[in-house]
Amino acid sequence: MQPKKSLGQHWLKDQLTLEAICASADLKETDTVLEVGPGQGDLTAQLVKRAGRVIAVELDEQLAASLPKLINVPNLEVISADILKFDLTQLPADYKLVANIPYYLTSHLIRSFSESPNPPQAMVLLVQKEVAERIAAQPGQMSLLSASAQLYYQPTLGQVVPAELFEPPPKVDSQVIILKRRPKSLFKGLDTKLYFQIVKAGFAGRRKKLRSSLAAGLSIDKKSADELLKSAGISGDLRAQNLSLPDWHKLYLAWQN
Secondary structure (H helix, E strand, O other): OOHHHOOOHHHHOOOHHHHHHHHHHOOOOOEEEEEOOOOOOHHHHHHHHOOOOEEEEEEEEEHHHHHHHOOOOOOOOEEOOOOEEEEEEEOOOOEEEEEEEOHHHHHHHHHHHHHOOOOEEEEEEEEEEEHHHHHHOOOOOOOOOHHHHHHHHHEEEEEOOHHHHOOOOOOOEEEEEEEEOOOOOOOOOHHHHHHHHHHHHHHHHOOOOOOHHHHHOOOHHHHHHHHHHHOOOOOOOOOOOHHHHHHHHHHHHHOOO
């Protein structure tokens, strides 16, 4: 079966890399693993050897129908569905997400899982190398994606996977990103909707200084934006990429008041 460009399908066949992805997930026989977009089952075949239960959610109906025939084991359940519409509350509370996901889905999927009522305890994802670096970025290189993901998860960069190991090869290299759920919330009593209103406003004008981007994003004048930043102890001459999560929290508290 040929990969479908419309679904962003690039199949990884390299056994050593597939094993390394599983190793990054630290799988045990008691684990339930959710795999997104199993494709022809190359990663699935490794997961079922290591985890007690694997639930593979595949959007492509043809692939979903053929996978149980390719990997006929009792601990695999294949579901034909759109992962963004899948009910995660039916999974056990300590499940893990392991997947080689389409590039176009990365940001949406991470946000959706992070903010779910039943988020995974860990996510091990093979994504575009540049995106993996953005997720794990530190202040100075932060983005809306890293500020969002790191509120809930602690990221670690894993193995780089060259483009030529995929069928068909994508235009760029990939990298494993390991996201471990924070054992407790970074900030107590956080109104995430209000918090992300501030963060999104800051990153709306990425090349602009904070006073300008916050003024535009929060629909306030620059003087009010400067007062907001001053009360949070943050220079208006900085850019959003320079701020740490505690800095955003200070701005959130200042905006509340």
